[in-house]
Amino acid sequence: MAWGILFLAAAFEIAWASGLKATQGFTRPLATVVVAACMIASMVLLGLAAKHLPMGTAYAVWTGVGALGTAVIGIALYGEPATLPRLGCIALIALGVMGLKFFSR
Template identity: 65%
Template sequence: MAWIILFLAGLLEIGWAIGLKYTDGFTRLTPTVLTATSMVASVVLLGIAVRTLPLGTAYAVWTGVGMVGTVILGIVLFAEPATAMRLGCISLIIAGIAGLKLTA
């Protein structure tokens, strides 16, 4: 169950990272409220997950899920470059997340 909670925390991290783009420097109320809510919920779920999971593993997986999702959505939503190097680096992050999950 802790892994599911951690994955949800990572999804919320993606949400707030992407939400930052839509807040327009925190000048738009609705995106700002949604982004802040996602930030708090993400950290709360991470806190719940680390009750069971090792802190280093949980934090690395949380940030890894957030990074991979944010980069992919940046490519899809904001036409950021999808170069071979960027995609290769995303693959390495995914491999690291899988490795941490297998060793936890």
């Protein structure tokens, strides 16, 4: 259950990080409120997951999944570069997250 909560927290992290562009420097109130709500949800869920998982593992997975998802959103929606070295580094993040999941209790 804790892993599910952690991945939901990471999904909210992806949402707020990807939504930052939509706020246009926090000048668009609705987008800003949505981003802030996602930030709060992400942090609360991370805290709940960390009650049952090692904090270092929970934080690293939350950050890794968030970075991975945000990078993919950036490529898919914002036209950010999808160069081979960049994709390779994103794959390394994914491997690190999988390793932490596999080797954590």
